[in-house]
Amino acid sequence: MKKNSKEAILKAAILLFNSKGYTGTSIRDIASAAKVNSATIAYHFENKAGLLEYCFTYFFEQYIKKMEEAYSSIEKGAMVCLKRMTADLLHFHCENSQLASFIYREMSLDSQMVREIMSTYLLKEKYYLQKVFERGFEWNEFRPHSIPYLITQLKGLLMMPFMNTHYMREVLYVFPNEQFFEQKYLKDLHLWIDKMLCTDITRKREAVLK
Amino acid sequence: MKKNSKEAILKAAILLFNSKGYTGTSIRDIASAAKVNSATIAYHFENKAGLLEYCFTYFFEQYIKKMEEAYSSIEKGAMVCLKRMTADLLHFHCENSQLASFIYREMSLDSQMVREIMSTYLLKEKYYLQKVFERGFEWNEFRPHSIPYLITQLKGLLMMPFMNTHYMREVLYVFPNEQFFEQKYLKDLHLWIDKMLCTDITRKREAVLK
Numbered sequence: 554m555k556k557n558s559k560e561a562i563l564k565a566a567i568l569l570f571n572s573k574g575y576t577g578t579s580i581r582d583i584a585s586a587a588k589v590n591s592a593t594i595a596y597h598f599e600n601k602a603g604l605l606e607y608c609f610t611y612f613f614e615q616y617i618k619k620m621e622e623a624y625s626s627i628e629k630g631a632m633v634c635l636k637r638m639t640a641d642l643l644h645f646h647c648e649n650s651q652l653a654s655f656i657y658r659e660m661s662l663d664s665q666m667v668r669e670i671m672s673t674y675l676l677k678e679k680y681y682l683q684k685v686f687e688r689g690f691e692w693n694e695f696r697p698h699s700i701p702y703l704i705t706q707l708k709g710l711l712m713m714p715f716m717n718t719h720y721m722r723e724v725l726y727v728f729p730n731e732q733f734f735e736q737k738y739l740k741d742l743h744l745w746i747d748k749m750l751c752t753d754i755t756r757k758r759e760a761v762l763k
Numbered sequence: 764m765k766k767n768s769k770e771a772i773l774k775a776a777i778l779l780f781n782s783k784g785y786t787g788t789s790i791r792d793i794a795s796a797a798k799v800n801s802a803t804i805a806y807h808f809e810n811k812a813g814l815l816e817y818c819f820t821y822f823f824e825q826y827i828k829k830m831e832e833a834y835s836s837i838e839k840g841a842m843v844c845l846k847r848m849t850a851d852l853l854h855f856h857c858e859n860s861q862l863a864s865f866i867y868r869e870m871s872l873d874s875q876m877v878r879e880i881m882s883t884y885l886l887k888e889k890y891y892l893q894k895v896f897e898r899g900f901e902w903n904e905f906r907p908h909s910i911p912y913l914i915t916q917l918k919g920l921l922m923m924p925f926m927n928t929h930y931m932r933e934v935l936y937v938f939p940n941e942q943f944f945e946q947k948y949l950k951d952l953h954l955w956i957d958k959m960l961c962t963d964i965t966r967k968r969e970a971v972l973k
Contacts, residue, residue, distance in 0.1 A: 572873040576786035658871045661864060661926055663782040668933075675934050701935040702951055705923055713919025716871055716926060723878075724885050725911040741912055748958040 559597045561587040563611075566604050571655040575605060605659070606666060612649065612656045613674035619645050620681045631689030632746060632755055638685070639711065639742045643735060646715050650730040653715040679704065695750045703750070710742055769807045771797040773821075776814050781865040785815060815869070816876060822859065822866045823884035829855050830891045841899030842956060842965055848895070849921065849952045853945060856925050860940040863925040889914065905960045913960070920952055 565586035569578040580601055584591045598604040623638035646653045660667055682704050689695030714721050714729040721727045728734055747756060775796035779788040790811055794801045808814040833848035856863045870877055892914050899905030924931050924939040931937045938944055957966060 574784070574786055574872050576784055577872075654871060657926075658868050660930065661868045661928070662784055662787075663929055667929065671930060671934055675930060679934055699947070701937050702947065704935060705931070705937065705948075706920055706951060706955075708927075709919040709921075709923025710916055711919075712923065712926075713915055716867075716922075717918075718871070719873055719877065720870065720881060720885060721915070724881055724889055725914060727911050727915065737909070737912065738915070741916060744959065745916075745955075749954065 558587070558589050558593050562589060562594055562597060562604070563607070567608065567652050567655060570605075570608070570659075571651045575601075575655070575659055602666075608652065609656060609659075609666065609670055612652055613670060615645060615649075616642070617674055617677050620678060624681050624684065627685065627688060631685050631692060631694045632751055632759070635685050635689070635746055635750075636743050638681075639707070639746070640739055642711060643739055643742065646711065647730055647732075647735045650715055650718060653712075654718050657712055657716045682707070689750065693752055694755045696752050698750070706749070707745075710745060714738065768797070768799050768803050772799060772804055772807060772814070773817070777818065777862050777865060780815075780818070780869075781861045785811075785865070785869055812876075818862065819866060819869075819876060819880055822862055823880060825855060825859075826852070827884055827887050830888060834891050834894065837895065837898060841895050841902060841904045842961055842969070845895050845899070845956055845960075846953055848891075849917070849956070850949055852921060853949055853952065856921065857940055857942075857945045860925055860928060863922075864928050867922055867926045892917070899960065903962055904965045906962050908960075916959070917955075920955060924948065 562583060566578070566583050569582055569586060573582070578601075580591050580594055583604070584594055587594075594604070598607055619641045620638060623634060623641050626637055627634045660670065683700055686695060686698075686700050686703055690697050714727070714734070718729060721729055729738075747759075751759075772793060776788070776793050779792055779796060783792070788811075790801050790804055793814070794804055797804075804814070808817055829851045830848060833844060833851050836847055837844045870880065893910055896905060896908075896910050896913055900907050924937070924944070928939060931939055939948075957969075961969075
């Protein structure tokens with residue numbers, strides 16, 4: 554019962570934070586949507602800031618875990634590893650599209666919590682991406698290029714559908730929470746890796762293996 | 764004098780909306796930062812919502828104008844046109860990086876104003892991009908591909924540095940308002956067009972012309 558109310562609160566909070574924004578949502582709104590009283594929210598999350606922190610940690614703990622798991626396949630090659638990483642991260646985003654959308658909006662603000670997230674999770678993310686790119690350059694799998702600019706592009710491609718879900722649905726008629734989107738967009742992300750990163754040698758080797 | 768106060772209000776509002784968020788900023792904060800009284804803000808913009816609307820219109824009017832101007836060069840070829848479009852839009856974003864950052868964050872919310880912006884400006888944007896891609900396919904300059912998925916990627920690449928300015932500065936040490944960034948990142952955007960869109964014929968023709 555208690556676990557159910559915690560989950561219901563979290564679900565309602567993500568939905569409301571996403572559509573109305575964090576500052577535009579009150580504890581009372583969340584309580585009403587989750588069908589609990591405010592005291593139950595206080596019991597589980599202390600206050601609205603506690604709920605926000607829980608959302609951030611919940612999202613980024615899983616995000617970094619996916620990266621770490623994918624990174625463990627680095628010995629198979631930088632391209633294989635990066636393709637697995639993008640597949641796993643895209644899948645994670647598709648499964649948590651509302652949470653991702655709201656988290657990314659909040660991450661664009663200049664707050665204490667955002668700074669803490671950056672100095673922990675996003676530095677770790679940079680570390681893993683940097684490692685993959687460096688191995689790719691070293692093994693001549695990837696063409697040399699500025700790592701921060703590659704990270705910018707890869708993150709831009711990965712985040713865009715989830716930062717602009719209303720736009721995606723209502724202007725482009727693309728639905729980022731659907732499996733069809735995930736399959737189709739993953740091909741584009743992998744094409745980006747093939748075309749923008751891989752050397753001709755890597756592409757030829759890959760073609761032979763196929 | 765009046766024009767100066769209007770500009771000072773706008774500048775202060777963009778700065779505060781960007782760092783503290785729209786809902787996190789009060790008219791009093793803006794008045795204090797712009798060194799005017801609240802009545803002056805009311806005189807120029809009515810209220811906070813009026814100020815927000817002004818920011819949106821100010822941003823998207825210029826944005827669409829840049830697109831229209833670039834689109835006028837379509838007869839020179841789809842690739843040339845799209846490269847000019849990305850160059851002009853990137854330049855516009857770099858010059859208005861704080862405004863872009865705040866506008867994109869607000870655009871992720873589900874509000875009446877956002878829906879109006881989508882049904883006017885973002886549909887126009889889609890129209891121009893679609894035209895360019897279609898001409899590119901027709902003239903065998905671009906490889907056929909799903910237009911909504913191409914728009915997603917191009918917009919993701921273009922918006923990312925401005926949606927995450929704190930991250931760019933503090934994690935990647937990249938400064939999206941600087942000329943150095945603009946020059947370097949434009950090369951990446953153009954490389955994306957060359958590698959992801961252009962057919963081998965286009966690339967060879969381009970090489971001969973150079």
